[in-house]
Amino acid sequence: MIRVENVYKSFAGRPVLQDVSLTIHESSTQAIIGRSGSGKSVLMKHIIGLLQPDQGRVLVNHTDIGKISYGELRKIRRQFGVLFQGGALFDSMDSFENVAFPLRTFTTKTDQEIRQEVQTCLDLVQLSNVGSKSTSALSGGMRKRVALARAIALRPRYIIYDEPTSGLDPETSNTINELIKNLAHHLEITSIVVTHDMHSVLQIADHVAFIHNTRMHWTGTTEELHQSTDTVLRSFVKANEYVIGAQH
Amino acid sequence: MPQVVLRVAKPFMNIGRFTILMSSAFMSLRELKTYRQNTQIQMVRIGIESIPIVALAAAFSGAVTTVQTAYQLVSPLIPPKIIGAVVVPSLTMELGAVVTGFILSGRVGARIAAELGTMRVTEQIDALEAMGLNSIGYLIVPRVLAGILMVPVLYVAACVIGVLGGVAAAELTGAVSSPEFILGAREHFDIFGPYFGLIKSFVFGFLITAVSCHIGYFTEGGADGVGRSTTRAAVMSCVLILIADLVLAILLL
Numbered sequence: 001m002i003r004v005e006n007v008y009k010s011f012a013g014r015p016v017l018q019d020v021s022l023t024i025h026e027s028s029t030q031a032i033i034g035r036s037g038s039g040k041s042v043l044m045k046h047i048i049g050l051l052q053p054d055q056g057r058v059l060v061n062h063t064d065i066g067k068i069s070y071g072e073l074r075k076i077r078r079q080f081g082v083l084f085q086g087g088a089l090f091d092s093m094d095s096f097e098n099v100a101f102p103l104r105t106f107t108t109k110t111d112q113e114i115r116q117e118v119q120t121c122l123d124l125v126q127l128s129n130v131g132s133k134s135t136s137a138l139s140g141g142m143r144k145r146v147a148l149a150r151a152i153a154l155r156p157r158y159i160i161y162d163e164p165t166s167g168l169d170p171e172t173s174n175t176i177n178e179l180i181k182n183l184a185h186h187l188e189i190t191s192i193v194v195t196h197d198m199h200s201v202l203q204i205a206d207h208v209a210f211i212h213n214t215r216m217h218w219t220g221t222t223e224e225l226h227q228s229t230d231t232v233l234r235s236f237v238k239a240n241e242y243v244i245g246a247q248h
Numbered sequence: 249m250p251q252v253v254l255r256v257a258k259p260f261m262n263i264g265r266f267t268i269l270m271s272s273a274f275m276s277l278r279e280l281k282t283y284r285q286n287t288q289i290q291m292v293r294i295g296i297e298s299i300p301i302v303a304l305a306a307a308f309s310g311a312v313t314t315v316q317t318a319y320q321l322v323s324p325l326i327p328p329k330i331i332g333a334v335v336v337p338s339l340t341m342e343l344g345a346v347v348t349g350f351i352l353s354g355r356v357g358a359r360i361a362a363e364l365g366t367m368r369v370t371e372q373i374d375a376l377e378a379m380g381l382n383s384i385g386y387l388i389v390p391r392v393l394a395g396i397l398m399v400p401v402l403y404v405a406a407c408v409i410g411v412l413g414g415v416a417a418a419e420l421t422g423a424v425s426s427p428e429f430i431l432g433a434r435e436h437f438d439i440f441g442p443y444f445g446l447i448k449s450f451v452f453g454f455l456i457t458a459v460s461c462h463i464g465y466f467t468e469g470g471a472d473g474v475g476r477s478t479t480r481a482a483v484m485s486c487v488l489i490l491i492a493d494l495v496l497a498i499l500l501l
Contacts, residue, residue, distance in 0.1 A: 074380040075380065077377070077378055078379070078380035085371070090372055090375075091366075101379075105282070105379070
């Protein structure tokens with residue numbers, strides 16, 4: 001379980017997160033939604049300890065990650081897979097090597113075992129034949145899927161998706177959403193999806209947290225989201241529906 | 249904090265951040281085994297791949313120094329073999345290390361800053377950290393180690409090729425024959441010269457790679473930020489080489 005407790009963070013005196021609290025339950029899919037610049041990605045970086053809160057704390061499996069050594073933090077991070085917004089694939093390596101990288105670095109598997117494992121991961125993201133392709137030769141959707149294959153290579157307990165569908169066409173977005181759903185189901189992973197794409201949220205999330213003006217404005221289940229009468233939340237959802245409608 | 253205070257404090261903040269980064273890199277040396285392969289790759293990129301351009305610069309430096317020395321020492325009272333005695337120490341004590349340093353500031357410093365800067369703005373460094381990898385150990389330690397180990401090697405190559413360039417220029421211009429050039433160089437040879445040059449190249453190797461890593465690692469912004477980091481790394485490396493050259497000369501001579 002991941003708990004974010006009363007987190008406050010500011011950059012150059014400007015607050016980006018204020019008194020934010022959130023509990024993420026095991027084996028569930030938690031969506032964190034909000035406008036661009038509302039602090040979603042900053043919250044995501046706090047959860048894996050890439051940023052430290054000015055106040056408050058983040059607990060991963062009851063461990064306060066702000067109070068442990070860098071070595072211990074790195075061990076905790078190995079329980080996470082992260083899909084960054086742009087994929088963050090290593091451009092000095094081809095697609096295969098990107099997926100193989102965590103396996104080579106953190107396991108003692110043989111080359112043959114690594115090859116099999118990479119192929120399994122690429123199969124899971126429906127990209128069986130891109131192994132030798134340079135990352136620059138991949139489309140946006142393919143890059144995200146290779147990055148997803150890399151994120152699941154070590155079979156993480158938690159996986160964080162930062163804007164998994166941004167910049168993708170609706171069809172590719174659907175493919176990514178399906179993948180997120182399938183991975184959560186097959187690998188029993190706890191998923192955290194940072195997004196402003198409501199279509200994606202409604203398709204994959206069990207729980208939703210809405211950040212507005214740097215504060216946690218609303219939390220609840222996807223069903224509760226449908227019934228919510230909160231005007232700010234309704235306005236955000238409606239604006240999204242309009243955009244989605246326009247896209248289709 | 250007022251803008252003026254920030255501007256005044258920025259260089260000190262940078263020095264502090266550089267010190268912390270290098271301390272972290274030093275602490276990561278314990279995990280060197282994990283980054284061994286990356287260190288070997290960087291040794292090839294920084295050292296082996298720089299040989300052609302360093303050789304070219306060294307050969308021309310040796311040749312030009314010979315021609316200019318010959319021009320300045322035209323006198324029936326000065327034996328021509330003195331040209332060798334002037335050119336070789338110039339190369340071993342100054343030109344070999346400084347020319348190599350300047351070439352590497354542009355070639356290696358800019359490359360390191362561009363690589364790390366791009367990795368920073370495309371979240372590749374965050375991805376390494378998120379995987380549980382020590383990004384400083386993985387990215388910075390191999391580059392700085394490769395710089396410290398390979399720049400002295402390039403310095404030796406530059407000196408040898410520089411002397412050969414000098415001999416060739418001496419022969420081609422007829423200023424002095426190669427046996428006389430070598431005789432002059434051997435008669436006035438002082439082993440301190442190459443030692444001094446090696447110490448300088450070791451320091452330059454550290455400065456170029458460490459400063460460029462620091463600038464690249466903390467790049468902010470997009471393509472513009474990477475561009476600024478690349479230029480800054482090359483310029484800062486050159487400036488620090490000049491300062492270190494003077495400091496070492498004062499301290500060791």
